[in-house]
Every structure is written in C-alpha cells, then in structure tokens.
Amino acid sequence: xxxxxxxxxxxxxxxxxxxxxxxxxxxxxxxxxxxxxxxxxxxxxxxxxxxxxxxxxxxxxxxxxxxxxxxxxxxxxxxxxxxxxxxxxxxxxxxxxxxxxxxxxxxxxxxxxxxxxxxxxxxxxxxxxxxxxxxxxxxxxxxxxxxxxxxxxxxxxxxxxxxxxxxxxxxxxxxxx
Numbered sequence: 001x002x003x004x005x006x007x008x009x010x011x012x013x014x015x016x017x018x019x020x021x022x023x024x025x026x027x028x029x030x031x032x033x034x035x036x037x038x039x040x041x042x043x044x045x046x047x048x049x050x051x052x053x054x055x056x057x058x059x060x061x062x063x064x065x066x067x068x069x070x071x072x073x074x075x076x077x078x079x080x081x082x083x084x085x086x087x088x089x090x091x092x093x094x095x096x097x098x099x100x101x102x103x104x105x106x107x108x109x110x111x112x113x114x115x116x117x118x119x120x121x122x123x124x125x126x127x128x129x130x131x132x133x134x135x136x137x138x139x140x141x142x143x144x145x146x147x148x149x150x151x152x153x154x155x156x157x158x159x160x161x162x163x164x165x166x167x168x169x170x171x172x173x174x175x176x177x
Contacts, residue, residue: 021086025051025146025164028077033115036066036156050159051077057094057131057160064093064160073157074149076116083166085138088122088146091161098130100158104150106136108143116145133161142169 030047037044038059045059045066054063067073085108092098102125109119123136125148146164150157 020167021165022167023053023163024079024083024166024168025077025162026053028079028164030065030075030077032065032067032075032157033070033073034068036068038066045158047075047077050075050162053161055091055133055161057091059093059095059158059160064158066156066158069154069156071154072117072149072151073153073155074115074117074147075157075159075162076145076147077162077164079144079146079164079166082110082142082144082169083164084140084142084169085122085146085164085166086140087135087137087165089133089135089161089163089165090125090128090148090159091133092128092131093158093160094131096130097156097158098128098132100155101125101128101150103153104148104157106138107147107149108138108141108145110142110144112145116147117149117151119143119145119147 032047050065056063104125106122107119108122122138
C-alpha cells in the first residue's frame with residue numbers, strides 16, 4: 001500500500017498533464033543503421049540532424065538525417081532515462097521521396113537488444129506525404145529509447161525532425177516481499 005501511495009504522490013507532484021510534456025528528444029543521443037553522405041553538397045546526414053530543433057524539410061539545407069539504402073533501416077534516439085511519452089511528431093523530407101517513410105514503425109522501450117528494434121510499437125506510419133508533419137499518439141508508453149524502423153524494406157530512412165514529447169519517469173525499486 002505504501003508503494004501505491006508513493007507512486008500516486010509522485011504523479012501528483014510531477015504534474016503529468018498534457019501541458020507539461022516537452023520535446024525531450026532535443027537532449028537525447030541519436031544514432032542510425034548507417035550514415036548517408038551526399039557527395040553533391042558535401043553533406044553528412046547524421047542521425048543527430050533529426051533532433052536538432054530545425055523543422056526545415058529541405059534535405060539540401062543540412063537539417064535532415066538519412067541512412068543508406070539499408071535492409072530494415074532504423075533510426076534511434078536515446079532519451080538518457082525512461083520517459084512517459086505522450087506523442088511523437090515527425091517532419092518528413094519536403095523536397096522529394098515523402099512516401100519512403102510509409103510502412104515505418106515507431107517503437108518505444110527500455111531494451112537495446114537488436115539495436116532497440118524489438119521494443120513495443122507505439123504507432124505505424126501508414127501514409128506520410130512529402131514535406132508533411134504528422135503526430136502519433138503513444139498514450140503514455142514508457143521507455144528510454146525511441147526507434148523508427150522500416151521493417152522488411154530495403155530503403156533510405158530519411159527524417160527531417162523527430163520530436164518526442166514526454167516527462168521523465170522515476171523507476172522505483174521493487175521491494176522484497
């Protein structure tokens with residue numbers, strides 16, 4: 001009973017209303033299955049470009065990430081601690097190739113097994129047009145890692161911004177019974 005009261009008090013004190021959710025991806029560490037290098041503009045499309053706070057969707061301006069043409073390409077942000085995640089907002093590439101994200105899966109969890117690609121699904125990207133921004137509800141899923149994967153496809157994974165809205169969650173130790 002004491003644990004339940006402690007958890008209830010934590011939620012009251014931290015105030016987990018929708019107004020308190022912040023983009024926690026901005027301070028995270030991003031990585032991806034590979035890094036595409038654009039020889040035409042001398043641009044290395046690193047994973048961190050998708051969490052730099054820049055919503056520009058033109059790939060040539062250096063604000064987007066891209067993998068190579070990988071089998072089941074993936075991108076991940078480590079939030080550095082578990083978070084209760086309300087929603088994820090993705091800005092798609094705006095100058096071409098918008099449908100490349102279609103069929104993508106958003107995953108949230110605490111496991112790094114298989115590069116985090118075994119974590120539970122928050123949502124699927126069914127249809128996302130070129131240059132669009134779309135929000136996916138995660139309904140308070142808890143996790144330290146947020147992945148986007150194109151399962152079973154050989155494709156470039158290109159993201160211009162990924163915003164993860166959540167609040168830190170204290171993981172309480174399980175008491176001995």
